[in-house]
Amino acid sequence: MFSKAVSLPIFWMIGENIMGDIKDVLSQYNMVFHRPLVVTGSGVTSELGENYFSSYKRVSINSNHISDVEKVKAQARSVGSDLLIGFGGGKVIDVAKMAATELNLPFLSVPTATSNDAVASPVAVINFGDYVKSMGAMAPIGVVADLNILRNQPRKQFLAGVGDLFSNISALADWQLAADRGFERVDPVAAYLSRNAVENLFRAIENGSDLYATLVEGLVVSGVAMVLAGNSRPSSGAEHLISHALDRFPIHDLHGLQVGVAAFFTLRLHGMDHLRYKKLLSQIGFPCSWQELNVDRETFMKAVQLAPQTRSGRYTILSEVTPELLQEAYDEVYGVSVSGDGEFSIQD
Ligand SMILES: NC(=O)C1=CN([C@@H]2O[C@H](COP(=O)(O)OP(=O)(O)OC[C@H]3O[C@@H](n4cnc5c(N)ncnc54)[C@H](OP(=O)(O)O)[C@@H]3O)[C@@H](O)[C@H]2O)C=CC1
Numbered sequence: 001m002f003s004k005a006v007s008l009p010i011f012w013m014i015g016e017n018i019m020g021d022i023k024d025v026l027s028q029y030n031m032v033f034h035r036p037l038v039v040t041g042s043g044v045t046s047e048l049g050e051n052y053f054s055s056y057k058r059v060s061i062n063s064n065h066i067s068d069v070e071k072v073k074a075q076a077r078s079v080g081s082d083l084l085i086g087f088g089g090g091k092v093i094d095v096a097k098m099a100a101t102e103l104n105l106p107f108l109s110v111p112t113a114t115s116n117d118a119v120a121s122p123v124a125v126i127n128f129g130d131y132v133k134s135m136g137a138m139a140p141i142g143v144v145a146d147l148n149i150l151r152n153q154p155r156k157q158f159l160a161g162v163g164d165l166f167s168n169i170s171a172l173a174d175w176q177l178a179a180d181r182g183f184e185r186v187d188p189v190a191a192y193l194s195r196n197a198v199e200n201l202f203r204a205i206e207n208g209s210d211l212y213a214t215l216v217e218g219l220v221v222s223g224v225a226m227v228l229a230g231n232s233r234p235s236s237g238a239e240h241l242i243s244h245a246l247d248r249f250p251i252h253d254l255h256g257l258q259v260g261v262a263a264f265f266t267l268r269l270h271g272m273d274h275l276r277y278k279k280l281l282s283q284i285g286f287p288c289s290w291q292e293l294n295v296d297r298e299t300f301m302k303a304v305q306l307a308p309q310t311r312s313g314r315y316t317i318l319s320e321v322t323p324e325l326l327q328e329a330y331d332e333v334y335g336v337s338v339s340g341d342g343e344f345s346i347q348d
């Protein structure tokens with residue numbers, strides 16, 4: 001999907017109240033830029049942008065639509081920008097990343113939310129109206145993550161980031177399966193980084209330590225793993241395909257929540273211990289069933305059927321399961337069965 005010739009982030013700066021003048025931050029890494037353009041959203045991140053980037057040119061976008069990418073490119077050209085800074089959630093990061101890629105400019109990622117691994121991935125999800133596409137893009141030159149800002153993101157977005165990172169475990173199982181069947185080659189460094197990132201997060205949950213820094217680090221490392229692999233396999237498997245399929249239904253939720261909830265199921269399909277992860281994640285309030293995301297069993301099963309078509313040619317556990325196993329796994333993982341009158345009931 002994307003080439004190994006893309007850039008890698010060469011630094012991250014993660015800490016409390018670290019958002020001084022961004023030029024000073026960059027100069028610590030011997031990077032000198034004269035005319036950065038800051039891309040924000042049009043709500044909270046626009047207001048935050050006024051505080052943190054008051055002396056810089058800024059452009060706000062409304063969505064991750066291709067027209068927003070064009071808007072940023074036009075503004076960057078008109079002010080002669082030599083750096084694009086994405087200051088916001090996943091959509092802002094993706095639009096800034098895509099615009100920088102197309103203008104061949106460096107891109108700095110300054111997340112205000114950690115809802116998924118867009119923070120440092122070589123991918124930008126862009127909406128073309130009739131369809132949404134994961135486009136190959138340049139990874140950022142670096143990541144500046146102010147924990148003071150990130151602690152104020154909506155809890156739901158934080159949990160979504162946890163879900164996107166957790167899903168690495170299922171993605172890695174699918175990658176290995178595809179390699180075992182002779183369709184892929186697992187890049188051991190990328191796989192190591194991806195696994196290590198999620199294990200660090202679980203250790204932090206087990207120890208009751210602060211999760212924000214560990215989560216940002218993990219999401220950045222996931223992005224690096226994707227760059228090294230040359231594709232998204234270290235962080236995207238069957239659970240992502242299910243989420244991509246669900247996005248086509250009227251009721252869907254944040255990417256990271258969907259992939260996380262789906263990962264319990266895909267881990268069970270792999271015969272892995274999904275319960276251990278469920279117990280750990282429920283400690284921090286992560287949703288453990290589709291009911292919590294208002295997705296009913298029928299919709300979920302339709303999404304599972306549709307899932308392989310969302311990335312044709314990607315071999316995952318869904319390529320090997322029977323309809324009976326899917327139903328059995330659903331009951332076991334989400335603890336829910338359809339009662340006689342068609343209502344859902346929680347079993348445990
Ligand atoms: N490139 C990649 O590798 C990946 C990309 N994605 C993509 O990421 C996107 C989703 O990202 P997500 O962050 O969930 O959604 P958005 O970027 O749409 O952000 C959701 C909302 O949160 C607000 N927000 C951001 N930061 C804060 C904060 N600190 N405090 C309060 N509100 C805040 C935003 O404000 P404002 O209105 O100002 O923007 C926005 O209204 C999707 O398009 C998805 O496809 C998903 C996975 C991987």
Ligand SMILES: O=C(CO)COP(=O)(O)O
Nearest residue numbers: 117134164232235236240
């Ligand atoms: O979300 C991603 C990784 O977490 C990107 O994966 P996709 O390649 O499935 O879009």
Ligand SMILES: [Zn+2]
Nearest residue numbers: 116117164259
């Ligand atoms: Zn993801």
